[in-house]
Amino acid sequence: MNFKLDKNLICYFCAGARNHALLDYFQENNLRSEYDERMASFKALGLAKISGSPVAICTTSGTAVSQTVSTLLEARYSQVPLVLISGDRPKKMHGTGAPQTINHREVTQNCVGTYVEVKLEDLASLELINPEFPIHINVLINDTTEHDLKIETNLDMSDFKKFAQKISKPLFLVSHELTSLRPLVKKLLSLNLNVYAETLSGAHDLTSHLTEASLLKIRHEFDSVIRIGHTPLSKMWRLLESEHKPVFSFDSRNLPGLSYGQVAPIKAASLTDNEIFFDILSGLKSSQLTTIEKSIKPLLTKYPQSELSIMKKLQDFLPENAIVYLGNSLVIRYFEMVQEKAFQVFGARGVNGIDGQIAQSIGIAEGSTEQVYCIVGDMTAQYDLNSIRHLPKNLTLFIINNGGGRIFETLKLKPIMVMEHDFNFKEVAQAFGMTYSRELTQAQVIELRPAQVETRNLLQEWNT
Numbered sequence: 001m002n003f004k005l006d007k008n009l010i011c012y013f014c015a016g017a018r019n020h021a022l023l024d025y026f027q028e029n030n031l032r033s034e035y036d037e038r039m040a041s042f043k044a045l046g047l048a049k050i051s052g053s054p055v056a057i058c059t060t061s062g063t064a065v066s067q068t069v070s071t072l073l074e075a076r077y078s079q080v081p082l083v084l085i086s087g088d089r090p091k092k093m094h095g096t097g098a099p100q101t102i103n104h105r106e107v108t109q110n111c112v113g114t115y116v117e118v119k120l121e122d123l124a125s126l127e128l129i130n131p132e133f134p135i136h137i138n139v140l141i142n143d144t145t146e147h148d149l150k151i152e153t154n155l156d157m158s159d160f161k162k163f164a165q166k167i168s169k170p171l172f173l174v175s176h177e178l179t180s181l182r183p184l185v186k187k188l189l190s191l192n193l194n195v196y197a198e199t200l201s202g203a204h205d206l207t208s209h210l211t212e213a214s215l216l217k218i219r220h221e222f223d224s225v226i227r228i229g230h231t232p233l234s235k236m237w238r239l240l241e242s243e244h245k246p247v248f249s250f251d252s253r254n255l256p257g258l259s260y261g262q263v264a265p266i267k268a269a270s271l272t273d274n275e276i277f278f279d280i281l282s283g284l285k286s287s288q289l290t291t292i293e294k295s296i297k298p299l300l301t302k303y304p305q306s307e308l309s310i311m312k313k314l315q316d317f318l319p320e321n322a323i324v325y326l327g328n329s330l331v332i333r334y335f336e337m338v339q340e341k342a343f344q345v346f347g348a349r350g351v352n353g354i355d356g357q358i359a360q361s362i363g364i365a366e367g368s369t370e371q372v373y374c375i376v377g378d379m380t381a382q383y384d385l386n387s388i389r390h391l392p393k394n395l396t397l398f399i400i401n402n403g404g405g406r407i408f409e410t411l412k413l414k415p416i417m418v419m420e421h422d423f424n425f426k427e428v429a430q431a432f433g434m435t436y437s438r439e440l441t442q443a444q445v446i447e448l449r450p451a452q453v454e455t456r457n458l459l460q461e462w463n464t
């Protein structure tokens, strides 16, 4: 049997930004909207079993693909015609450590009978002759501008010295690695350098005079970026992909995190005591930036039920230096936007999955004697519902229930991706024997429900 992607194919379509462009390849009444790839792929398996026809599951990149592995194995050994279609980044981004980019082929190679890689523009005409099921079609979707800049890895301090001699006004973008980068950020700030420390660095409070939004507005003032730590979260970083400023990264994984740039595989935390590094920096002139006076505080007062105001109240509720686990998507971004206090922050920014977030925070709580505070979105919480059964006493779970995957709304993707809903987590939490509240109290599961209209209005005013 040959296989062609026709519009009649039933597809369990899992929400994601990368695979958004694939929505058009299916008829609307053949689409089943999903958020959990493991569950969705098992549903597809069941449907393929009873119908005897191929059924597809479409996922975004990263761990969304690996979540289908058990189903693919079951399909392979029971000869079920399952088709995985994954959205991926273009070839030149593979192996760079760019956000949510992993090697999909390696993930499914022992689970599928046929693997093909195809560019989005060639997908409609793809025909597989007698493929062996299950099939994995990995679709390369171009989202970066073509350029002839190159990647240089395995560099050292002498290369950094040459880089530093050619620049005059760098931004130090400190992201994260396994240990806190707070001592390093303190030392960089003492030299009056322009430093932006992301929340996962453990030092965002020290640079909170610079917000991500103000950075975006004054980014033309920097002639280069010195990135310290793993791939950053900031939009500023992603924009480099089109702006092509010179970038030098200190990343112990030896990954550029972009499709260009220079990298030294040096641990970020070790730079704190690296005399050569600080000697080179002493040659850089400190430079005054345009001050952006605008503060988010009046907007937080004006829109008290917005997601950002609720996040701020949550931060006020947490003790200084608390251990906080932040789920991906809007939670980590909004947390950073309003953060002024010091926290020890954990997250999953290796490949940015929304899977297993509550379970990870449980592991952290089990390894600590302190109280741990886990903050996740509602879709992320649904993905890991089983974990609510096992919350240890020293873990508080905050679910920011904004009624769907609102990140997709901010990215202006098709509304079907948001998977809007109006349920709450009260009965689930109570069924698992957890105490539950909608207020900032001592309960184990605290569900906070922002008013979406207020969030939209606040963001609109903030961005103008």
Ligand SMILES: Cc1ncc(C[n+]2csc(CCOP(=O)(O)OP(=O)(O)O)c2C)c(N)n1
Pocket: 015, 016, 017, 035, 037, 060, 062, 063, 064, 067, 328, 329, 330, 331, 352, 353, 354, 355, 376, 377, 378, 379, 380, 381, 402, 404, 405, 406, 407, 408
């Ligand atoms: C395993 C996995 N599947 C899919 C995605 C794509 N994805 C990124 S954010 C997101 C929605 C998150 O929704 P929610 O937790 O409610 O947070 P919100 O955007 O509303 O803040 C999805 C599905 C992913 N990152 N990881």
